[in-house]
Amino acid sequence: MRFVHESLPQRVCFDSGGAARAVAAEIELVKAERLMVVAATPEADLAERVTAGLPVVVRHDEVVMHVPIEIAERARKVAANRAVDALVCVGGGSTTGLAKAIAMTTGLPIVAVPTTYAGSEATPVWGLTDGDRKTTGVDPVVLPRSVVYDASLTLGLPVEMSVASGLNALAHCVDSLWAPGANPLNAALAAEGARALHGALPEVANHPKDLPGREQALYGAYLAAVAFAAAGSGLHHKICHVLGGKYNLPHAQTHAIVLPYVLAFNAPNAPEAADRLARAFGTPSAPAGLESLRARLDAPRALRDFGFAESEIPAAVSAILPFVPASNPTPVTPDDLALLLRAAWEGSDWR
Structure with a gap:
């Protein structure tokens, strides 16, 4: 070790x-x-x-x-x-x-x-x-x-924004499991953060004026951020930072939309990370657990709903590729990245 x-x-x-x-x-x-x-x-x-x-x-x-x-x-x-x-x-x-x-x-x-x-x-x-x-x-x-x-x-944060912001926090957990600085300590923090957020966000959505769900969401978001601070930016954050800066897309919603595609892309080649997330979600599969949570939350689904045009995908691919971490579990090709962005653009199932 x-x-x-x-x-x-x-x-x-x-x-x-x-x-x-x-x-x-x-x-x-x-x-x-x-x-x-x-x-x-x-x-x-x-x-x-x-x-x-x-x-x-x-x-x-x-x-x-x-x-x-x-x-x-x-x-x-x-x-x-x-x-x-x-x-x-x-x-x-x-x-x-x-x-x-x-x-x-x-x-x-x-x-x-x-x-x-x-x-x-x-x-x-x-x-x-x-x-x-x-x-x-x-x-x-x-x-x-x-x-x-x-x-x-x-308590005044609308449910729709609470969901997007909470999934942004969950993205910190997910990316922390395979980012360049990932290690066993931040993996433990990320897994606990994912568990807390998975339980908290439906409570926030269903009972937005109650404190317990909000408290657990803040607890999970803090753990997620500490894990992310140690691990650094992985593929997910590199994609979202380019999309946000280049196309002025809303931060939380962009993360909420892109996350399931990056998880589905990396999970087959990051079995330990995927197993940790699956246990945190209480589901056999990490991607399936995330999709189930997103469905319960009625999470944002498509980048086109927030102003990202299909015609921008090739330029976005070119802008993102230089920032892809060499340590990403699944090698990233321009074609793979284009497929991922197209699926996120239309909110479709992928892989």
């Missing part, structure tokens, strides 16, 4: 109903006196409640999906002009991503308060988009110093 596993230096607080109390405690630990609160307009009231009584000097709401570089630059200037000494981000992956973009050039500590199951808050991964090209990287400076998980803050 030979592997390297890196544990991340981060405080994680689960406190349903107690976000304001927990955030105040984390800000006291970092000894911050001039806070920049990053939250998109729909989360502005929520962010104000969470940060009430704290030394906020600026509230920044220019949050855009995939973090365009020009948006990041403006936010960095705001932080510099207001002499900010810490960041609090309240929202989903795009909001956390913008806070990371600020931290990347300033070194400011982040206290993240997620309202979705995106998982970005638990990784040192950043992403920026320049034109139609999305670039991602890893830098420990962007890892939030603290994360506050309060399931009550997710």
